[in-house]
Structure formats: structure tokens, C-alpha cells
Amino acid sequence: xxxxxxxxxxxxxxxxxxxxxxxxxxxxxxxxxxxxxxxxxxxxxxxxxxxxxxxxxxxxxxxxxxxxxxxxxxxxxxxxxxxxxxxxxxxxxxxxxxxxxx
Amino acid sequence: xxxxxxxxxxxxxxxxxxxxxxxxxxxxxxxxxxxxxxxxxxxxxxxxxxxxxxxxxxxxxxxxxxxxxxxxxxxxxxxxxxxxxxxxxxxxxxxxxxxxxxxxxxxxxxxxxxxxxxxxxxxxxxxxxxxxxxxxxxxxxxxxxxxxxxxxxxxxxxxxxxxxxxxxxxxxxxxxxxxxxxxxxxxxxxxxxxxxxxxxxxxxxxxxxxxxxxxxxxxxxxxxxxxxxxxxxxxxxxxxxxxxxxxxxxxxxxxxxxxxxxxxxxxxxxxxxxxxxxxxxxxxxxxxxxxxxxxxxxxxxxxxxxxxxxxxxxxxxxxxxxxxxxxxxxxxxxxxxxxxxxxxxxxxxxxxxxxxxxxxxxxxxxxxxxxxxxxxxxxxxxxxxxxxxxxxxxxxxxxxxxxxxxxxxxxxxxxxxxxxxxxxxxxxxxxxxxxxxxxxxxxxxxxxxxxxxxxxxxxxxxxxxxxxxxxxxxxxxxxxxxxxxxxxxxxxxxxxxxxxxxxxxxxxxxxxxxxxxxxxxxxxxxxxxxxxxxxxxxxxxxxxxxxxxxxxxxxxxxxxxxxxxxxxxxxxxxxxxxxxxxxxxxxxxxxxxxxxxxxxxxxxxxxxxxxxxxxxxxxxxxxxxxxx
Numbered sequence: 001x002x003x004x005x006x007x008x009x010x011x012x013x014x015x016x017x018x019x020x021x022x023x024x025x026x027x028x029x030x031x032x033x034x035x036x037x038x039x040x041x042x043x044x045x046x047x048x049x050x051x052x053x054x055x056x057x058x059x060x061x062x063x064x065x066x067x068x069x070x071x072x073x074x075x076x077x078x079x080x081x082x083x084x085x086x087x088x089x090x091x092x093x094x095x096x097x098x099x100x101x102x
Numbered sequence: 103x104x105x106x107x108x109x110x111x112x113x114x115x116x117x118x119x120x121x122x123x124x125x126x127x128x129x130x131x132x133x134x135x136x137x138x139x140x141x142x143x144x145x146x147x148x149x150x151x152x153x154x155x156x157x158x159x160x161x162x163x164x165x166x167x168x169x170x171x172x173x174x175x176x177x178x179x180x181x182x183x184x185x186x187x188x189x190x191x192x193x194x195x196x197x198x199x200x201x202x203x204x205x206x207x208x209x210x211x212x213x214x215x216x217x218x219x220x221x222x223x224x225x226x227x228x229x230x231x232x233x234x235x236x237x238x239x240x241x242x243x244x245x246x247x248x249x250x251x252x253x254x255x256x257x258x259x260x261x262x263x264x265x266x267x268x269x270x271x272x273x274x275x276x277x278x279x280x281x282x283x284x285x286x287x288x289x290x291x292x293x294x295x296x297x298x299x300x301x302x303x304x305x306x307x308x309x310x311x312x313x314x315x316x317x318x319x320x321x322x323x324x325x326x327x328x329x330x331x332x333x334x335x336x337x338x339x340x341x342x343x344x345x346x347x348x349x350x351x352x353x354x355x356x357x358x359x360x361x362x363x364x365x366x367x368x369x370x371x372x373x374x375x376x377x378x379x380x381x382x383x384x385x386x387x388x389x390x391x392x393x394x395x396x397x398x399x400x401x402x403x404x405x406x407x408x409x410x411x412x413x414x415x416x417x418x419x420x421x422x423x424x425x426x427x428x429x430x431x432x433x434x435x436x437x438x439x440x441x442x443x444x445x446x447x448x449x450x451x452x453x454x455x456x457x458x459x460x461x462x463x464x465x466x467x468x469x470x471x472x473x474x475x476x477x478x479x480x481x482x483x484x485x486x487x488x489x490x491x492x493x494x495x496x497x498x499x500x501x502x503x504x505x506x507x508x509x510x511x512x513x514x515x516x517x518x519x520x521x522x523x524x525x526x527x528x529x530x531x532x533x534x535x536x537x538x539x540x541x542x543x544x545x546x547x548x549x550x551x552x553x554x555x556x557x558x559x560x561x562x563x564x565x566x567x568x569x570x571x572x573x574x575x576x577x578x579x580x581x582x583x584x585x586x587x588x589x590x591x592x593x594x595x596x597x598x599x600x601x602x603x604x605x606x607x608x609x610x611x612x613x614x615x616x617x618x619x620x621x622x623x624x625x626x627x628x629x630x631x632x633x634x635x636x637x638x639x640x641x642x643x644x645x646x647x648x649x650x651x652x653x654x655x656x657x658x659x660x661x662x663x664x665x666x667x668x669x670x671x672x673x674x675x676x677x678x679x680x681x682x683x684x685x686x687x688x689x690x691x692x693x694x695x696x697x698x699x700x701x702x703x704x705x706x707x708x709x710x711x712x713x714x715x716x717x718x719x720x721x722x723x724x725x726x727x728x729x730x
Binding site: 019022023024031094095097098099 | 702
């Protein structure tokens with residue numbers, strides 16, 4: 001029997017993997033993928049809570065669809081930025097992108 | 103309306119010298135004689151108009167102290183502040199106008215001779231004209247504000263004239279001293295008139311008089327009276343702000359005669375007379391005025407007996423006589439104070455002009471280097487003796503009548519101590535004046551000099567003033583009907599009964615003073631040196647003017663500069679220290695804090711996440727621990 005806890009555990013594992021990747025990957029595209037992973041971990045959470053706690057209303061599912069839409073937009077913008085950076089510097093290694101330093 | 107040219111054109115009285123000043127300064131500076139003539143001509147106009155005013159007041163009895171004629175134009179009208187420029191004409195103004203224009207005219211004529219050949223000849227006359235303008239503006243003022251403005255202007259002209267020989271260091275020091283001392287006093291005066299304005303809402307003398315007579319706030323009136331009195335303390339050289347007047351003798355001698363003896367220094371006394379109702383409303387203020395005046399009279403006389411410089415002796419004598427006038431006002435007699443002011447103006451101007459004549463001829467000022475000048479300068483010498491007799495109070499000379507009246511009112515109003523002070527001062531006055539005369543004009547020559555009588559431009563003013571010093575006192579002598587007292591008074595005219603005893607005793611006192619001077623300096627029956635040596639500490643104390651200057655110097659050096667050094671230290675190390683340490687803190691935090699900004703996106707992300715974890719743990723703490 002798969003319970004809510006199993007879903008939450010899966011979601012937590014996914015989130016941690018995503019977070020680890022986002023903080024440690026050197027390639028900007030990989031970081032974007034990792035962020036997608038974290039968003040999807042959240043989506044699992046939302047759907048799982050709805051399924052187990054309030055199955056009669058579909059709040060979680062609808063919310064998950066919103067998140068997917070936002071994620072799609074975000075990826076579009078993010079990839080555009082990555083491409084712009086690549087054109088400028090011929091590199092997408094984030095370690096070298098320290099322009100925020102004063 | 104009274105028809106009188108003087109009254110109709112009163113605005114011309116101060117304006118004529120102003121025009122002369124402007125013309126000389128901007129146009130005639132290079133033409134010496136033209137400058138002098140312009141100034142003298144302007145004085146003739148002012149003098150003639152003043153004479154006409156005096157004549158009108160004497161013949162037409164509609165203008166009295168209680169019903170003055172006032173003419174004014176609004177000068178400044180701002181929200182809640184209304185200031186007039188105007189003229190207040192009563193016998194007091196008229197008398198003062200006469201004295202100022204008369205002495206000024208004579209001094210200007212005298213200066214033509216005295217300043218002959220001086221490179222600053224035109225400048226001298228332009229300053230004199232500026233001074234006369236300011237002084238006349240002060241005299242006719244119908245409100246305190248106008249008076250204050252002109253009060254400052256006479257201070258300025260006095261500054262310019264004391265420092266006339268500005269290339270001499272002593273003159274530059276002296277005019278600075280005069281200006282600063284007067285500023286100190288003027289500040290008190292200014293606060294006085296400001297609080298009067300705040301309380302009564304007007305500067306006008308007549309309106310203020312109305313307000314004061316219906317006010318019963320005695321504490322306020324005392325405060326205002328004493329504050330206003332600080333002005334005369336400075337300008338009329340009362341103790342303890344007298345220090346500038348002896349040093350003011352650095353100016354040319356005609357200036358000393360006009361400004362620092364006859365007119366400007368009398369402005370303080372005039373102010374006391376003009377604002378008399380304010381002082382009269384408070385017994386405390388009057389007592390302060392009376393005793394300060396009496397003390398100054400004695401104090402300055404004690405210094406005068408030891409001085410060696412011709413002009414300085416006269417300067418201390420001026421201080422002493424001003425003390426008399428202030429005391430007269432203080433004991434409640436405006437009449438006696440103003441009467442003495444008038445006669446003093448004649449004989450003191452006379453003596454200063456004599457001093458100028460002697461200095462002009464000898465180029466010496468130390469009386470111990472003179473001696474026997476009388477033989478060579480008969481006119482000057484005679485005039486000086488007349489002046490001396492007048493100031494000593496020998497009847498029938500001018501000083502006798504006025505000084506006697508002061509003694510009389512002091513005695514009549516029950517100020518016995520002041521009466522004694524004044525009598526002692528009278529003795530000292532006779533002594534130091536004749537010490538000066540005997541040493542300078544009689545006896546044997548004590549140094550090599552070539553004297554000659556001065557030109558007529560100098561001797562004629564001397565003779566005119568000598569005549570006034572002899573007969574000037576009759577205007578207020580007790581046996582004269584409708585004399586000075588029936589015109590210049592406060593409230594009701596008051597004719598003190600002549601006191602034969604008092605007259606006799608004061609004449610005796612004066613004669614005793616002269617006799618003592620004769621014994622010491624002509625007969626040499628008593629040796630001055632021996633007495634000086636015997637009482638060396640007292641002699642030195644008096645010779646050094648009671649060490650007042652040194653006291654001020656000490657006060658400035660030790661207290662003021664010490665305090666400044668302390669405050670400087672506080673500013674440098676405490677105030678600046680706080681500001682500097684705040685700046686240092688900011689800089690250091692910035693320098694250390696910049697290492698946090700790596701610029702690496704992922705580091706920032708890690709920090710944000712760690713912070714979220716910490717916050718969540720913190721918020722969830724109670725739930726996880728089961729505490730709820």
C-alpha cells in the first residue's frame with residue numbers, strides 16, 4: 001500500500017537532488033534542469049496532498065498545472081538568458097559568471 | 103501750528119552734514135579748503151536752524167517738555183513691526199541741538215588751523231560731518247529704534263576718528279578697543295529696547311511713556327531700565343566700561359574735544375534724560391544709576407590726579423564729570439543732569455581745544471615736560487585757566503552753577519553718601535585741574551621747546567568758548583527768572599531753593615583744591631615726589647588706573663582663552679572623536695563585509711536555502727518538539 005508518506009518521501013528526495021544540482025552544477029543549462037526537478041517535486045507534493053486529504057476537490061492538480069505553466073515560461077526566459085550569456089562570453093560555466101561582485 | 107523755519111525744516115538739521123559728508127567723500131576729496139568750507143557751511147545751516155528752534159521755544163511757550171512737537175514718517179512697516187523716522191522737538195532736544203551744532207561749528211573752524219598740512223585733511227572733515235549727522239539724528243529721534251541706529255552710527259564715526267592716524271599701532275588698538283567696548287554696552291541697550299518693544303509694542307517715546315506710566319509691572323520696568331542703562335554705561339564711559347575713553351585720546355585733539363568730551367559721550371546722559379520716565383518708574387534702577395554715576399565721578403577723579411599726559415588727564419576729568427551727570431539723573435533731577443551736560447560741553451571743549459593748541463605748538467603731551475607755556479601762549483593759557491576755574495566750580499563760572507545744582511539735588515533728595523562723594527570729587531577735580539594748569543602753563547620751563555601762539559582759526563573758537571564758560575552758567579543760575587529749569591524738566595518744573603551754605607562750602611572746597619595744587623606745584627611747600635614715595639603702593643595703584651585694563655587683560659588671557667582652549671579640546675577630541683569613530687566603524691564593516699559578496703550565484707542560492715532551513719526549523723521547533 002502506497003501512503004502519503006511515500007509520495008512525500010519521493011518528493012523530498014527529488015527536491016534534494018534538484019537543490020544539490022542547482023547549487024553544485026557548473027553548467028547553466030544543467031542548473032535550469034535541476035530547477036525543473038525541484039518544481040516537479042513540489043508538483044508531486046501538491047497532487048499527493050489533494051489525493052489523500054481532500055479527494056473531492058482538485059485544488060492540488062490545478063495548482064500543479066499552474067506550476068507547470070510558470071515553469072515553462074521560466075525555462076523559456078532562462079534559456080534565452082543562457083543563450084545571451086553564451087553569445088557574449090562563449091561559455092555557460094556559472095563559476096565564471098561573477099558579475100554581481102562589485 | 104507754529105510758524106518757524108527751524109521747525110519746518112528740522113529734517114535739514116541732520117541732513118545738511120550728511121550732504122556735506124557725501125560731497126566731500128565723493129567729489130571734493132582732492133580740494134582741501136573746499137572740503138573744509140563745505141563741512142563748515144553745512145554746520146552753519148544746522149546751527150542757524152537749531153538757533154531758530156531754540157528761539158521759537160523760548161518765545162512761543164506752546165512747546166514744553168509735556169507737550170512736545172512730533173513729526174514722523176513711517177520708515178518700516180512690516181507684519182507687526184512698525185518703525186518711524188522722525189523728530190521729537192521739546193526743550194530738551196532744542197538744548198541738545200544747540201550744544202551739538204554750536205560745539206561742532208567751533209571745532210570745525212578750529213580744525214582748519216589744527217589739521218593744517220595733514221595729508222588726511224579732507225577725510226577728517228568728511229568724518230566730522232558724518233559724526234555730526236549721526237549725533238543730530240540721535241538727538242532728534244522720536245523713538246528708541248531710530249536712536250539706536252544713530253547710536254551705532256556715532257559709534258562708527260567715533261571709531262573712524264579715533265583711528266584717524268590708522269598707521270599708528272596705538273591708534274588702531276585704541277579704536278578697536280573703543281568699538282568693542284561700546285558693542286558690549288550696545289548689546290545691553292539693544293536687548294533693553296527689544297524687551298520694551300515686546301512688552302509695549304512700540305518704540306515711540308511718547309507711546310512708551312504712556313504705557314510705562316500705566317504699567318505696574320515693577321520687576322519688568324527695573325529690568326528694562328537697567329538694560330537700557332547699559333548703553334549709557336558704555337557710551338558715556340561709566341565704570342566698568344570706561345576703559346575705552348582715555349585710549350580714545352589717540353584721535354586728533356579736535357575730535358577729543360567734540361566727540362570724547364562735549365557731545366558723543368554726553369549721548370548716554372541724553373538717553374537717560376530722554377527715557378527718564380522708564381528709570382523714574384523704578385527706584386531700584388534709579389539707585390543703580392545714581393550710585394554708579396557717583397562712583398564713576400570719584401573713581402575717575404582719583405586716577406586723574408596721578409596722570410602725566412595732558413589729554414589723558416582731561417579724559418579722566420571727562421569721565422568724572424559724566425559720572426556727575428549720570429548721578430544727577432539718578433538722584434532724580436533731569437534738569438541738573440542736562441544743565442551740567444550743557445555747561446560741561448562748553449568748558450570741556452574749551453579745555454580740549456586749549457590742549458590741542460598747546461600740543462600743536464609744542465608737539466609734546468607730557469605735562470612734566472612743559473612748564474611756563476603761559477608766557478608764550480597768552481590766549482591759550484588764559485582760556486585754559488578760565489576752563490579750569492569753570493570745572494573746579496568757582497563762582498560765577500559756568501561749572502559752579504551746574505555742579506552746585508547737582509550737589510543740591512543730591513542733598514535735597516536725601517542721598518547723603520552721594521553728596522559726600524560728589525563733594526570729595528569736587529575737591530579732587532579742583533586739585534588735578536590746577537595741577538595740570540600749574541605744571542603746564544606756569545613755573546619754569548622743564549624741557550626744550552619753542553612755543554608760539556596758534557593761528558586765529560584756533561584762538562577765535564577758544565575765545566568764544568571761554569565766554570560761554572564764564573557766562574554759560576547763568577542760563578540756569580538760581581537767581582535767573584525763567585531759566586534752564588523752567589524749560590528742561592520732568593513732570594513739573596522744579597526750582598531748588600538756593601542754599602547759601604552749600605554754595606559757600608562747595609566754593610571753599612574748590613578753593614582748597616586749587617590752593618593745595620598751588621602749594622604743591624608752585625610754592626613747592628609740599629613735595630609731590632615725597633608723598634608719592636611715601637604712599638607708593640597707592641600712587642602706583644592710581645597711576646595704573648586701578649589696574650582695570652590689566653584686570654580685563656587677565657580676564658581675557660586666562661578665563662576667555664582658557665575656556666576657549668578647553669572647548670577647543672572638547673571639540674577636537676570628543677565631538678570630532680565621535681564623528682570620526684562612526685566613520686571608521688562604517689568603513690571597517692564595509693571592508694570586512696565585502697568578502698561576503700562573492701558574486702557567485704550558487705553561493706547566494708546556498709545561503710538563501712540555508713536561511714530558509716533555519717527559519718523553518720525555528721518556526722517548526724515547537725511543533726516538532728511536541729510543545730505546540
